[in-house]
Amino acid sequence: MSDFRDDGAAALEWAASYLERVRDLPVLSQVEPGTIRAALPDRAPAEPEPFAAVLRDLDEVLMPGLTHWQSPRYFAYFATTASEPGILAELLVAALNQVGILWRASPALQELEEVTLAWLADLLGLPEGLHGHIEDTASTGLITALAAARAASPGKRVVVCSEHTHSSTAKAARLLELELRPIPGDENHAMRADQADLSDACALVATIGTTSSAAVDPVPALADLCADAGVWLHVDAAYAGSAAVCPELRPHFAGWERADSVGVNPHKWLLTPMDCSAFWSRRPDDLRNAFSLVPEYLRVSEDVVSLSEYGMPLGRRFRALKLWAVLRCHGREGLQAVIREHVRLAALFEGWVRDEPGWEICAPRHFSLVCFRLEGSDEENEALLERVNATGLMFLSHTRLGGRFVLRLAIGNARTTEDDVRLAWDVLRREAR
Numbered sequence: 450m451s452d453f454r455d456d457g458a459a460a461l462e463w464a465a466s467y468l469e470r471v472r473d474l475p476v477l478s479q480v481e482p483g484t485i486r487a488a489l490p491d492r493a494p495a496e497p498e499p500f501a502a503v504l505r506d507l508d509e510v511l512m513p514g515l516t517h518w519q520s521p522r523y524f525a526y527f528a529t530t531a532s533e534p535g536i537l538a539e540l541l542v543a544a545l546n547q548v549g550i551l552w553r554a555s556p557a558l559q560e561l562e563e564v565t566l567a568w569l570a571d572l573l574g575l576p577e578g579l580h581g582h583i584e585d586t587a588s589t590g591l592i593t594a595l596a597a598a599r600a601a602s603p604g605k606r607v608v609v610c611s612e613h614t615h616s617s618t619a620k621a622a623r624l625l626e627l628e629l630r631p632i633p634g635d636e637n638h639a640m641r642a643d644q645a646d647l648s649d650a651c652a653l654v655a656t657i658g659t660t661s662s663a664a665v666d667p668v669p670a671l672a673d674l675c676a677d678a679g680v681w682l683h684v685d686a687a688y689a690g691s692a693a694v695c696p697e698l699r700p701h702f703a704g705w706e707r708a709d710s711v712g713v714n715p716h717k718w719l720l721t722p723m724d725c726s727a728f729w730s731r732r733p734d735d736l737r738n739a740f741s742l743v744p745e746y747l748r749v750s751e752d753v754v755s756l757s758e759y760g761m762p763l764g765r766r767f768r769a770l771k772l773w774a775v776l777r778c779h780g781r782e783g784l785q786a787v788i789r790e791h792v793r794l795a796a797l798f799e800g801w802v803r804d805e806p807g808w809e810i811c812a813p814r815h816f817s818l819v820c821f822r823l824e825g826s827d828e829e830n831e832a833l834l835e836r837v838n839a840t841g842l843m844f845l846s847h848t849r850l851g852g853r854f855v856l857r858l859a860i861g862n863a864r865t866t867e868d869d870v871r872l873a874w875d876v877l878r879r880e881a882r
């Protein structure tokens with residue numbers, strides 16, 4: 450164990466110093482495809498190597514091939530933060546190596562997961578008494594929701610969503626042999642409820658905070674339609690859901706309390722290391738109908754339903770420990786402070802773009818994502834994005850809205866300061882010239 454203590458101290462020192470210097474590293478990895486593979490041996494070593502060799506190669510071989518999601522100037526896709534309590538909890542999760550195949554295999558894993566998701570539901574203003582469990586990703590949550598919806602409405606095989614719904618819905622539908630029916634978005638990129646035909650649908654997926662532009666679908670109207678038609682309503686709030694911790698942002702979440710299932714990714718905007726996707730449902734019996742299959746070797750005498758009966762995986766990681774650590778060590782007020790600061794910084798950036806001749810804002814901003822572009826051709830904007838990312842000073846991504854190439858700046862890292870956002874804007878304007 451002395452090696453473990455010494456190596457552990459070295460790994461923790463590595464992690465702490467990484468977090469201190471990450472702001473100075475090139476945000477987007479600049480390596481060519483295949484570079485890292487070529488730098489690695491073809492075979493695993495025959496003789497044991499010291500852990501120090503792993504740390505050395507992390508620095509010398511792998512580091513150039515890392516895009517730094519922990520960088521304060523990571524603004525691409527949806528920016529994230531693995532906060533310190535979550536990182537430390539991951540270490541403990543690995544040390545404990547709980548495998549939650551059923552309740553008795555780890556009562557604390559299951560019960561902490563249930564309690565932590567009830568805490569999180571409460572923090573986000575979701576109703577009491579929902580079934581809650583943790584999935585690896587929102588994509589898996591989509592499969593869970595659509596499989597339950599399909600089983601609950603035999604003979605109905607259509608999934609209604611918007612043209613802006615995340616591709617994980619299409620993937621889940623394809624896997625479950627359901628037909629996807631995307632309907633157009635309005636001028637703000639929100640789903641047009643008046644276009645939703647639910648007559649042969651088993652599910653409707655509404656999004657609060659779409660991936661392209663963080664648009665908010667009209668969930669109250671869609672919930673009415675779903676209730677009338679007996680259709681399962683899944684609300685995908687993978688990115689934006691964490692913002693409901695702030696009461697002033699709750700109006701965007703109107704109606705989500707009526708959903709049959711809801712997904713929120715704490716690994717996106719709630720300071721939790723990848724992976725941790727919260728899934729709630731008010732129809733746990735329908736989840737069990739779709740997923741419960743208990744073989745003889747897992748039969749037990751105690752009267753407890755294991756979490757493996759509500760979704761696809763049998764074994765589950767002790768993810769609740771890191772979410773619990775994050776909720777406890779930041780507290781409601783700490784989480785609110787981070788989200789509020791990100792929304793403030795996004796609003797500031799939006800204002801700078803709006804006030805600058807030659808630039809335009811391309812979508813209403815609800816949360817911490819700004820969609821904008823240089824007034825000019827798609828090619829100019831695409832080239833600008835490439836130049837900006839090649840500086841290594843920041844990383845932005847793009848989308849297409851109304852057929853046009855649009856730049857996205859998403860704020861979600863707890864270390865991002867006003868100076869970082871200012872620098873991003875300066876680099877954008879400089880490279881545009």
Ligand SMILES: Cc1ncc(COP(=O)(O)O)c(C=O)c1O
Pocket residue numbers: 527585586587588589615617656658659660685686687688714726
């Ligand atoms: C709205 C939305 N839903 C689902 C997903 C998929 O998330 P995951 O990577 O957890 O599957 C994303 C990813 O960005 C998203 O933005």
